[in-house]
Amino acid sequence: MQRLAVIGGTGLIEMTFGQQLTDAGLILQRRDDVIVETNWGEVPLTCLKLSSAEGEKELLFLQRHHNKGNPSKPPHMIEHRANISALANSGCDAIMAVCSVGAISADFPPGKVALANQYIDFTGVASTFHHEDATFTSVTEPFDGELNEVLLGVLREAQSFSDDEKLMYTYWLAHGPQFETRAEVDAIEKLGGNMVGMTMPREAKLCRELDIPYAAVCISSNWAAGREPGNESADLSHLSVSAEANKRLAPVWKCVIEMLSQG
Numbered sequence: 001m002q003r004l005a006v007i008g009g010t011g012l013i014e015m016t017f018g019q020q021l022t023d024a025g026l027i028l029q030r031r032d033d034v035i036v037e038t039n040w041g042e043v044p045l046t047c048l049k050l051s052s053a054e055g056e057k058e059l060l061f062l063q064r065h066h067n068k069g070n071p072s073k074p075p076h077m078i079e080h081r082a083n084i085s086a087l088a089n090s091g092c093d094a095i096m097a098v099c100s101v102g103a104i105s106a107d108f109p110p111g112k113v114a115l116a117n118q119y120i121d122f123t124g125v126a127s128t129f130h131h132e133d134a135t136f137t138s139v140t141e142p143f144d145g146e147l148n149e150v151l152l153g154v155l156r157e158a159q160s161f162s163d164d165e166k167l168m169y170t171y172w173l174a175h176g177p178q179f180e181t182r183a184e185v186d187a188i189e190k191l192g193g194n195m196v197g198m199t200m201p202r203e204a205k206l207c208r209e210l211d212i213p214y215a216a217v218c219i220s221s222n223w224a225a226g227r228e229p230g231n232e233s234a235d236l237s238h239l240s241v242s243a244e245a246n247k248r249l250a251p252v253w254k255c256v257i258e259m260l261s262q263g
Helices: 019-023 080-089 145-158 182-190 200-210 238-246 250-261
Strands: 003-008 027-038 041-052 055-063 094-103 113-121 168-173 195-197 214-223
Touching: 003 080, 003 250, 019 027, 019 250, 027 080, 041 080, 041 250, 055 080, 055 250, 080 200, 094 145, 094 200, 094 250, 113 145, 113 200, 145 214, 145 250, 168 200, 168 214, 195 214, 200 214, 214 250
Parallel strands: 003 055, 003 094, 094 214, 113 168, 168 195
Antiparallel strands: 027 041, 041 055, 094 195, 113 214
16 A cells, blocks of 8 residues: 555544554655645644655554644544545545544453444434535445455454454444433443444545545543443543553554555
8 A cells, every 4th residue: 555544533643653664664754744725624634755665655644633733623523524635635545543432342341452344323413525416425334345354454463362353343423522421322232332432433424425445443442431340430531531542552553554564
């Protein structure tokens, strides 16, 4: 893959590579921070030019919560059309999103990194580039199967999981910015949600409209409301959730490097 875009959230604030690049035979040639103008506002991107035995590679990083230089924009205020159009205009071959999620399923404990293979969005908030024309996009399979297949192998190896370890989950989109109640999480589980977050499916829909291959790597940063073992009334803290997610990035770096290594 020549040009990979990575979207980071509360679990990946910035793109900071070190020894991982050298170990993978990638050499950083240049790093540029640029502002991309879109019809929906300005988008800051970090552009890394890399060299390898196969030739030059490019890595584009977008912090989805960008807010005038700070990663602090609340989820319900993100202009996803600006973000995705900025990446689309960059000519990226694929987008890998990194998401911090609250775990509902018992087999997705905090610290585990997995993939989304479906999402459920009952928020009633449109996420589309088509407001003037009647264009209907199929999202039966919202995530790119080839990308997920590659990432599945990386995450399994990076976390020393056996072949029968579950690594595909359904993401439930919550509107936010409040976390969910215990009752909401119970209802979400009954309706098929395995994890909950406030952003990612909006990106996935836009990428499907533009035919950009998209995959979502999901870091279980905390138990969802009411699921903390031994304390179902435990409060959730945004700061602690973000801190936990940032401790779990080793498998994510391996995913990025493997994607760049693809032909």
